[in-house]
Amino acid sequence: MPPSSLLALLDANFNRAREAARVLEDQARFLLHDPALSKKWQLLRRSVGTLEARLGPLSRSRHVAADPGARDQAAPARNPNEIAAANARRLQEALRSLEEHLKAVRPPIAREAARLRFDAYEAQQAALHGPARRLAGVRLMALLTEALCRRPWLETARRLVKGGVDAIQLREKALGDREFLKRARALRKIAPVLILNDRVGLVPLCDADGVHVGEDDLSIADARALIGPARILGVTVHSSRDPVAGADYVSAGPVFVSLQKPGLKPAGLESVRRAVKRGMPFFAIGGITEKNLQQVIRAGATRVAVGTALAAADDPERAARMMASRLRQAGNR
CATH class of the missing domain: 1.20.1260 (Ferritin)
Structure with missing residues (x-):
């Protein structure tokens, strides 16, 4: 001894x-x-x-x-x-x-x-x-689609990042893979966190931080198998019964009427409250603007994904700064 x-x-x-x-x-x-x-x-x-x-x-x-x-x-x-x-x-x-x-x-x-x-x-x-650490600091995610931008899309992205956007999700449903990849590589140089919408196979080619898949895209298991454990995987859910095992975050919404998906019935603030009860990281999404952001925060959200209100703003930098500031305050409570 x-x-x-x-x-x-x-x-x-x-x-x-x-x-x-x-x-x-x-x-x-x-x-x-x-x-x-x-x-x-x-x-x-x-x-x-x-x-x-x-x-x-x-x-x-x-x-x-x-x-x-x-x-x-x-x-x-x-x-x-x-x-x-x-x-x-x-x-x-x-x-x-x-x-x-x-x-x-x-x-x-x-x-x-x-x-x-x-x-x-x-x-x-x-x-x-790992994905959880990279996701931890993300409060404001910009959904970037060229058709929504009042300025050239890359200039819009730069202004959004300067204003305080934490992540950019590239959403271009109609673009071919070659042009999509070209844009993703350009965004990789400026985006703090870069998420691709749907294009799972392009993630390693542009060194994106992760991918977001919808209901009709690859399954969570298949997407994870392609991107590996170190990248962020987000998934769209519309019900508390939707499977989420293996995902790093979910989207909650649409909270309000979405200009990008006008035919989709809004789920209201209750979708945010349900996401809070789920107990995993989530982004409130759908029709969120500077005017209604406080309602979303009061419902329990500390992260939001925003398209039109940021990309189509007269001053994207100012719009991002205002929303980012409110979300930071909510996250520090």
Whole structure:
């Protein structure tokens, strides 16, 4: 059995590792709504516990009163991203300490600690670059269709981004793939997040962040198989019974009469309230303007997808700035 001082060190680092993994698991589950990432952190946390159990009851060696570092306070994190980064570092550092100090006394457990440290690094990369993290900062998505634009479509896009649009979804139903791809590549240079509407096969060719599929497009499973796990997948739903497993976000609406789809009966603000109850990220969509945006926010939306009110605005930059500002305020409540 290792000396009691070493047992106390191991106990402290196992505690740090488990606690950090729990924080990251909760973030993935409740803030990012990412079940796959949450499962990664959960499995890692449980693996740490299993590893600790192989050493016996370490808590008997715990002497908080005699520990000079027991009451050290870390610098406070200011937002969820900083909390995630701090706890990922804490987890990796604790596992490294376990690895180094167990090498001489329990080499097999030291090797397991090393493996878990690399698993933690991979999970952190998934958290930083996965679809949930990229989607987390998106509040205002512009639906870009040339026919709606009062200015040249690319100039309109630039003005929208300058005004605060977080994502652009390229919607051009009538364009051939070659011209669509040309436009998508131009937008890739300016859009913070680029989503393609329907054209799943073009996503990797322009390095788009994701794709949005409708009811008559590919299934969620087929679209995911084509774009992979690291890209954003959005899906249109009109009922709480529509399948959404495997999607990163859904659209809720049309909330009001849509000029792009005038024949589609609006679902009203109730569609927003239903989306809130569903418990996954969603964008309210359909006829949303600067004038009715506050109603949509009061119904529970913090994200909206807007076409005509942005693309057809006399001043797209101003329109985007006004809507983005209200959505930021709603998201910070």
